Amino acid sequence: xxxxxxxxxxxxxxxxxxxxxxxxxxxxxxxxxxxxxxxxxxxxxxxxxxxxxxxxxxxxxxxxxxxxxxxxxxxxxxxxxxxxxxxxxxxxxxxxxxxxxxxxxxxxxxxxxxxxxxxxxxxxxxxxxxxxxxxxxxxxxxxxx
Amino acid sequence: xxxxxxxxxxxxxxxxxxxxxxxxxxxxxxxxxxxxxxxxxxxxxxxxxxxxxxxxxxxxxxxxxxxxxxxxxxxxxxxxxxxxxxxxxxxxxxxxxxxxxxxxxxxxxxxx
Ligand code: SF4
Ligand code: SF4
Ligand code: SF4
Numbered sequence: 001x002x003x004x005x006x007x008x009x010x011x012x013x014x015x016x017x018x019x020x021x022x023x024x025x026x027x028x029x030x031x032x033x034x035x036x037x038x039x040x041x042x043x044x045x046x047x048x049x050x051x052x053x054x055x056x057x058x059x060x061x062x063x064x065x066x067x068x069x070x071x072x073x074x075x076x077x078x079x080x081x082x083x084x085x086x087x088x089x090x091x092x093x094x095x096x097x098x099x100x101x102x103x104x105x106x107x108x109x110x111x112x113x114x115x116x117x118x119x120x121x122x123x124x125x126x127x128x129x130x131x132x133x134x135x136x137x138x139x140x141x142x143x144x145x
Numbered sequence: 146x147x148x149x150x151x152x153x154x155x156x157x158x159x160x161x162x163x164x165x166x167x168x169x170x171x172x173x174x175x176x177x178x179x180x181x182x183x184x185x186x187x188x189x190x191x192x193x194x195x196x197x198x199x200x201x202x203x204x205x206x207x208x209x210x211x212x213x214x215x216x217x218x219x220x221x222x223x224x225x226x227x228x229x230x231x232x233x234x235x236x237x238x239x240x241x242x243x244x245x246x247x248x249x250x251x252x253x254x255x256x257x
Contacts, residue, residue: 091238094174094207094208094209094210097207097208097238097241098205098207098208098238099208100174100208100210101173101174101210103174103208111207111238113237113238118237118238119235120233120234120235121207121233121234121235121237121238121240121241122233123206123207123209123230123231123233123234123241124152124211124230124231125209125210125211125212127230128152128153128230130152130230131230131231131233134230134232134233135233137233138232138233138234138235139233139235
């Protein structure tokens with residue numbers, strides 16, 4: 001795991017703290033950061049309040065953005081376990097959902113749900129900011145349910 | 146409907162699809178699934194013609210790169226971009242596989 005970017009958002013007034021895990025060399029990590037910026041800019045229209053940064057201790061959602069190689073797989077599992085019970089997982093992008101363009105590769109996990117339970121899958125390669133907003137709403141519904 | 150790439154989703158107009166399989170062949174991710182069967186049609190002419198009847202058309206949006214190659218390659222403009230993003234899925238990545246009725250609904254509801 002090369003970078004972990006802590007991001008906290010409040011969706012419809014409910015604090016949902018996202019902890020983005022960006023696998024090295026994966027484009028979705030960069031795209032996720034860009035998408036969260038736009039979510040912040042669209043605050044008024046979306047009622048998604050991107051106001052603070054969460055630490056790994058306080059985050060309650062793990063965002064897996066990028067290609068999960070078999071080499072990185074143990075780290076993803078370790079990060080999930082570190083978040084404790086009740087942690088939610090967002091799969092961001094095609095690679096995290098299914099392996100994406102690398103679904104047939106010997107070195108890529110064809111879906112992060114083979115490692116950890118996933119609560120919401122945001123499609124795209126990479127997903128658009130609008131797709132992230134939709135994913136956050138879906139996740140919030142799930143969290144509230 | 147719009148032939149220009151944009152960051153929305155992809156819709157299908159089933160009546161325009163001839164099951165020619167070009168999109169399936171060209172999709173870099175192999176995430177389009179088509180099933181069809183031949184139907185013999187009497188034309189009233191000297192001989193009947195055989196056409197393919199489309200039974201299944203699905204796009205796995207869990208895999209799709211939104212590259213638009215399928216849209217570009219379709220000779221019959223049966224595929225098109227729509228502005229609305231593909232909805233997120235909460236019940237497994239397999240629910241990102243959109244079948245023909247869902248893809249057609251996107252086509253019909255698009256206001257492009
Ligand atoms: S889903 Fe596409 S954009 Fe995201 S990490 Fe994979 S290849 Fe890159
Ligand atoms: S947009 Fe690209 S990856 Fe998606 S179904 Fe079409 S050809 Fe395949
Ligand atoms: S290229 Fe167009 S007509 Fe041919 S199978 Fe695909 S959608 Fe149907």
